[in-house]
Amino acid sequence: MSPAIRPFPAVAGAEVLGVDVGRDVGAAEFAEIHQAFLAHGFLVFRDQHLTPEEHSAFSGRFGKLKGHILQQYLLPGSDFILVLSNKKVDGRPVGLEDAGRYWHSDVSYEDIPPLGSMLYALEIPPEGGDTLFANQYAAYAALPADLKQRISGLKARHVFNYGKLAATAGSVRQKLTPDQEKELTGAVHPVVRTHPETGRPALYVNPGFTVAIEGLPAGESRALLSELWGYATSPTVVARQVWQRHDLVLWDNRCLMHHATTYPSQYIRHMHRTTIAGDAPPSRPSPHQPWAGWCNRASAR
Secondary structure (H helix, E strand, C coil), X not given: CCCEEEECCCCCCEEEECCCCCCCCCHHHHHXXXXXXXXXXXXXXXXXXXXXXXHHHXXXXXXXXXXXXXXXXXXXXXXXXXXXXXCEECXXXXXXXXXXXXXXXXXXXXXXXXXXXXXXXXXXXCCCCCEEEEEHXXXXXXXXXXXXXXXXXXXXXXXXXXXXXXXXXXXXXXXXXXXXXXXXXXXXXXXXXXXXXXXXXXXXXXXXXXXXXXXXXXXXXXXXXXXXXXXXXXXXXXXEECCCCCCXXXXXXXXXXXXXXXXXXXXXXXXXXXXXXXXXXXXXXXXXXXXXXXHHHHHXX
């Protein structure tokens, strides 16, 4: 049976109905899901009851899975499931408690950043803890022509400043090992990224990890990034995911940024995340024509 795809009224996102991803999803059904993923940027699968193995298996349908540098927060027995949680056992955190509380694209500080991420909600707070998604196709489309021209061909440096995050007041993040610190060399990516599957241009700088525009004086770089982030996080390009227990959400890191909102500390937010490997952002525009799905959706708004 074909899945029912119900787009959200915001600028991105859709709900997928009638699919149990823990069973064997057929090739034709998966192809429809994959097209919806490209068309809407993020997908919400409601009321999923998944084992870690089923979560990983469905994630792996979209591409090869990859681990995370923060191995201390991986689910015991799993190489690929990162635990995002404020639970504690014997006073020690079982997961990464303050993950993503800033605008970012997952792991953009690596040379080959991920295609997507898939987050599964096991426990959610009764208030707060939503996830915001910012459509970077729409952000780029909203840029004035002179600003598009100015950033054409520019590249930016992305860095995971883990030490700064760990030093934030109230953070309970564990320190990195020397080997982990050696891996955090950063990466340089184009400011405008062409999506490898849709051919559409999207902004690819984010406040969480992008630290500078290559080749520009520091002051000019900061000013330009600040201007771009104004478009990248404008309310007109943002959609909100209000979590329900057992939601499974898949998002496209190549064209979306996201931001986890806060919640009252007396409540539990416990989630499992897989990361799907991607490819290096191209340094020049794709030669093929933009895929129609996003064009049609964008023009309707």
